[in-house]
Structure formats: structure tokens, C-alpha cells
Amino acid sequence: MCGIVGYVGPQGATPILMEGLARLEYRGYDSAGVAVLDADRVIRIEKRAGKLSNLATVLADVTLPGVQGIAHTRWATHGKPNDINAHPHQDCTGDIALVHNGIIENYVELREALRAQGHTFISETDTEILAHLIEQETADGTALAVATARVLPRLRGAYALVIMSRREPGVLVGARSNIPLIVGLGEHENFFASDITALLRHTRRMVTLHDGELAVITPEAVRITTVAGQTVQREAITVDWDAEMAEKGGYPHFLLKEMLEQPDAVQRALLGRIVPNDAGGLTTRLPEVAAWATPETLAGIQRIVLLACGTSYYASLIARAMLERWARIPVDPWIASEFRYADPVIGPDCLV
Template sequence: MCGIVGCILKEKKDAAPVLFECIQNLEYRGYDSIGLATYDNRINVKKGKGDIKKVNREQNFKNMSGSYGIAHTRWASTGKPTPENAHPHLDDTNTVAVVHNGTLENHSEIRDELIKEGHEFISTTDTEVIPHMIKKFMDEGLNLEDAVRKCGEKIEGSYAIVAMSKDEPGKLVATRKDSPLIVAFGKEGYFVASDTPAVLDYARDVIRPKEGEIAILTKEGIEIHDENGKEIKKVPQHIDWSPEMAKKEGFDHFMIKEITEQSAAVKNTLGQRANIEKIIKSIGDVKRICFVACGTSYHASITGKYLIESLAGIACDVVIASEFKYTAKTWDEDTLVIFISQSGETFDSRMALKEARKTSKTLAIVNVAGSAMTEEAEYFIQTQAGPEIGVAATKTYLAQLTAIYLFAALMAKDEKLIRELYKVPKYIDEVVNERESIKEISKRYDFAKNAFYLGRGFSYPIALEGALKLKEITYIHAEGYAAGELKHGPLALIDEKVPVIVVIPPGDDYSKTMVNLEEVKARGAIILSVCAKGDKKTAENSKEVIEINAEVGDIIAPLVYAVPLQLISYYVTCDKGYNPDKPRNLAKVITV
């Protein structure tokens, strides 16, 4: 969940400005502290607590000499956000510097052993044991590469590590286990990072080392070594995302930019039809499907369950990735386990994937080419959303849904639904073009301390996703409910101070949802409904409405009705003075 970058420039010029620009592009992975280390006859380190702009004003990162170095932006997992816990970390002789993404499970035991041997620590973070161990192994006669390799054998948990040592100048050594890492080839030099947006301005040809492999960067190039130190030849993958795709392009925030890009994300993902058809043919018959996911991807999975069961008649479960162990023993050779992850690096999902591979067919739906889950799953579908920087998922959610819809429709041979899917980008653009009116509506709801979202059938996961968006970026307590559950408890919480957002598209569940709408109206709730244009009955029973093209029926509603709910959350967040791209306590990729 932290961002790491390293670079070595071919020409002898300062790397700090390049490192700083790259690490800025990864701030979405963590923003409670930042630090840089460069080498110029000695290791120079500057770091501090706070976001990048704040710490840079204090430290002036660009004014650091040295043609290579490492950088880090942190999302705290072990040790509070403090200047001492900020990366890079050094050993107590300032010989080795390290940046790290992940969580070390046995760091306390290692720290105790090192303290007994005379090592002195200044932080409370798990990462600090790494440079101490590397220095210890180098003192015992190992070179930097072998010391990093031996360190990887000793530590337990997840990690992506980049290390440098003044005893081996001109070299960066990197390795990984259960955390993402890429190396990249550019015109000006060579790069290592935890995610591709970091380096898109400088390098587009990327290799993703496998677990346990060692990447060695010098100004002559990049080498990948196996566990025995033998060089492995790998062909770089060209990333066709432009640098501009990862920048704001004049929008106030990444989130609103990414909301406006959703029609393109859906259209581009629909282009995966041929690939999905091949996957379905190769998978063959299955008796059961199980979705495994977290957060927003979990909500996409619920929609997938409804689609597959209602269209294809195949029994389908949805499991939260962190709870997979309670279901894993029911997976067998007739089960297809589908993993949904934007990054393809989500830790809990990857642990479940490793278990599923032992017994079942596996399919990953991810947004990042070459990510860990694309290599670990038997089959994978890459959604075509491009890089998503905002922490709150928007375009990647709709791209995931699009892939799921295509999969379900092709599995069920439902050509009518497929034709409907190709109309979805137009419907999304119609909603986005009304964002100024939605902005005005949103201003009337920033007072709320609690909110409820209601939906039935395919609209139920829309309600869940709408509530998640509201609470994760506005910090308003919000809950999504299946509308039929109102009388089983939630109705007790409804009063005249509670906004209720009702998702009520035309379709089989419309009449029953209207009954639930009238129930909350009778309790004095402030009702905002998202409904079809021309729906007079809903308008009469709501304080106000957001209208969607009446051609959007209940089955494809999740692909369209989610958009105004995203916009409501975005504008309420802005009204409250918060940054929607950087919600507190959250990070984009959960790799621990």
C-alpha cells in the first residue's frame, strides 16, 4: 500500500527531480509521509511526515545531488506516521538504504536478535530491520544482491524491496514477495517502482519480476536473476497508457476526471468480447461459480451472481476475499472461482487464488496488465479502464461490471443483452453531461450524518456501492440495503433528518420498490430517487429525482445508475472541503 520508486540515470545528472516526479505519481498509494535517498559519495536522505507538497516545502527534495536513488510514499501499517518511521530506512552506519512496501510478520523477533548483536534502531516500523540485516550479511562477506536475497529468506510476510549500499555504488537491487514491483527501461535511465503510473513519463517498457527474483539496476541496464543468481532473459512489455492518462488534464480531482472517462472504459472493455468467448470455450462446463473480491469489486461480484444465476442457471456464490478460508473446502474441479481486482495485487484475493488453484478452475478479472493475478490465475480478462488514480473506484468498477456482463451474456448466449451493452456508453455520457445539475442537488445533502441507499434485485448492489462511495470519501455514515429488508430493522432508523437514496429503475421490481419508497416517505425521510425519465409516480413521492434514460432497464441499471451516485458522493465531498482523491485512512491498493 506504499509507493516505491528507484532510478539510475545514464548521464551523470541529479536523479532527485526525476525521483520526486515519479513518487508524486504514486501518492495515491499512501500519503502520510515521504522520503528520498540519493547517492553522491555518500547516501543522502531527506524525509518527513505529511503529504508530498507539505514535506517538499520543508525538505526541498529536488535539491539533492546524485545520479541515482530511491523514493517512498507511505501508508502506515506498522508504526505510526512519524518522521522517524518515514522511508527510506538506513542501518545504524548509514551504509545501506531501503524502501519497502508490505508488512513483515516476524520483524519483532528479528529486531530483538539484531539488538542483541549491537544494532541500534530509531523507528518503530517493521522496515528498519531490512537495512540492518543487509548490512550484517554484507559484513559477513556477501555482495548486495546476495545479501538482499538472504534477507528475503529470513523475513516472513509481504514485501517489495529496493536497496542501495555505499559499498557498491552505482547499483540498485530489488526483489518482491506478495507485493507488486516493476522494472522499466527508459531513454534517460532505468527504473523500479511499485506501479506503472510512477514511470510513464520516463519509461514504457516494463518487466514484472516474479516472486523471489532479483532485479539489478545499473547505468548499463537491468538484469533479472533467479534464486541462484543466474540471469534470466525476459522480454519487456510495452505499456500503451500515455503519461497524460495518469494526470488530471484540467479537472479539479482525479475522481471527477475518471468519472467522465467511464463511457470510454466500458466501450474499450466491450472490445474484450473475442477474448472472453475463447475463455468460456476453454473453461468448458462448470457446475458452480464462486466470485472472490473485496470492497467495490465485491459489489460488482454480487451483480455477477445475479446475472449468472438468472441468465445461465449456474449456482453462484460471492465470498469476501478475507473470509475465503470458510468456503475454500467446498471448491472442486467442477467449480470456477472468479477473482475480481482492479490492481491484480490485492493481498487477500491473491491468497484465496493460491488456494483455489489447488482444486478449481480460476479466472481473474483485473485492470493492470502483467499484475500478479494475471500470472497466477489459469485465465484472465484485462479490463480496459486505464490507470485509476483516485482511491475511490469509479471507472474500474464499471469496467469490471462490463467484463462480468459480457462473460455472463456470452455464457448464456444472450445476444439481446449484448446488444444492450453496446448502448451503455451513450447512457453514461448522458448522465455525466448532467453533472452540473447533480452538483446542485448534492449541495442539499452535505448536512447529513447518516444516509440510506435502497434497491431491489440488480439495484441492490448499486445501493451498496453508492453507500460505500459516500462513506469512504465524505465520512458520512451510509448503509445500502435490499429494500425488502426495511421492515426487518432498518426502518427503525428512518426519520426526517435522514436522506434516503432510492434506486428505482423500470423493471420487474419497480412496484415493490415503490412500496418501500412510500414506507420511508411515511416516516418523514428526505427522499432522493434515481429513476427513469418520465417516472411521475416516483417524482411525486420523492423530494427530488435524478432522471436516467428510460431505455435503461433494471438488468443493465448497475452500469448506468451507479454514475449519479458517484457524482453525489464527489460533490458532497467537495462541499465539505475534503479531498476526494485521498480519503483518510485508505489507500488505492491493499497489498497487505
């Protein structure tokens, strides 16, 4: 889960983007970055690994002038948390910059096809391929929105995207599939964000994009279509919650929010991990453990220790019952804060 903010209007973009990221840092704190289109039509980017405060420290000494920009706070899925893998990402020419929340499941095959056509990549992310795909589509002068609509059907997975091009100042393009993206409506300015909370200081009029939709925003207008190009008419909602209530998603308290969002949380957790295979079935893909989980290593595990906090600890109790029933391996759940100060017996045959 990552956080996205986009702005186009008359004000300096950087402070608005950074304020929005501060509201969204709960969505990811591996790295953060901003891209601003300046008056010379140059996309200027600053991004740093770690918490948002690392980026804020850099921007205290660096000026990013411009009235249009995009920003991102990352929870890493493809590629380790570092400056290079942080968003925004660009294409080969530097014309395109974009931010992405989600997982592109078929990014490996798309990246290899692009490499065969001469594209070069600097990051380990699935996101970077999107900038290069859009670069191809805009090479002949095709408008950014049209190019984006051509690329989206080629993607398999989930995404919320916000894109800008130095060829089209005053324009941001956003799209979503299975990942939330909000359009904020202002006076002579408009916004994108992953969450209402990022925009409440600037506007309370919002439009929620639906799956398979694409939005084009300028300072004076918002146009929403399906990826196929059909115009979508949708009334804006006026948010009357305060910031604290907005963070609760409109629920009266966080407990109810957490309970009722469990189906979405499970869906997000499985994105990119259960994928279709050539036989028409499903394949489990766990890149986080693939590097070390050889048959020999797994066969040598004689005990499992699960570390967790809060409600995750209760989930680990359920996991113990399942693992001991199916794998017949002893499992010990620990509250992580207690494990830190304990002196546990952990051997080479124990998986923690």
C-alpha cells in the same frame, strides 16, 4: 499500500524521484522521503510526515546532488506517521538505505534477535529491520545483491523492496513477493517503480518482476534472477497507453478496474492480519484495535456506528447485516460527509 521509485543514470536523481512520487501519492500520503547517493559516496536523506508537498517544501531549500536514489510515499502500517518512521530507512553504519512496500509479519522476532546482537533501531517500523539484516550480510564485503538474496528467505509476509549501498555506486537492487514492482528501461538509465504511471515520462519499456525475483539495475544493464540465483529472461513490454489510461491499469474505466482488482485488494487488506500459528492453524491479528479492545470494553458495546464514503458505504451496509446477525448488536451505517453535520446520539456504550 505505499509507493516506491528508484533511479540510476546520468541525470540528477531528485527531480525524477519527486516526479515519480507525485504520480504515486494515491498509494500513500502519511509521509514521504528520498535518499540520494552523492559524489562522495554519502547517502543523503530527507523525509517528512504528511503529504508530498511537505517534502517538496523542504527540498526547495535543500540540495540533494547525485545521479542515483530511491524514494517512497507511505501508507502507515507499523508505527505512526512521523518523520522518523518515514522511509527510506538505514542500518547502523549508514551504508544501506532502502524503501519497502508491504508488511513483514515476523519483524518482531527478527528485531529482537538483531537487538540481542547489538543492533539499535530508531523507528517503530517493520522496514528498518531489513536494512540491519542486509548490513549483517554485507559486513564481510558480500555484494548487495547476494546479501539481499540471503535475507529474503528469512522474511514472512509481503514486500517490494529497493535497496542501495554507498559501497556500490551505480547499483540498485529490487525484489518482490506479493507486491508489485516494475523495472523501467531507459537509454543509459534505468528505474524501479510500484506503478507504470511513475515512469511514463521517462520510458515506455517496462519489465514486471514476478514473485520471488530479484533485479539488479545499473545505468547500462538490468539483470533479473530468482532469489535462488537462477537467471530469468523476460521480454520487455512497450506501454502504449497515455498517462490517464495507465492510471486505470489498462482498463477502459476506473469502475471495471475497481471491480476486477477486488481479489487483490482483499488479499492486501488481510496481509499481516491473518497469520499462521504454532498449532498449524491461522490466527487473526488486529494491532490497530489491540490496545483498546479488552474483553471488558468489547462486552460493554451496545451499538455500532459505521462511517464511510462511496463504495465503502455499500460495504458498511453488508457489514451491518453480518454484525447484527452474528454479534446481535444494532449497527447504524452513515455517509461520513453527512455525519459530520449531524447531531447524532452517541453514548459511552457506542463504538464508532
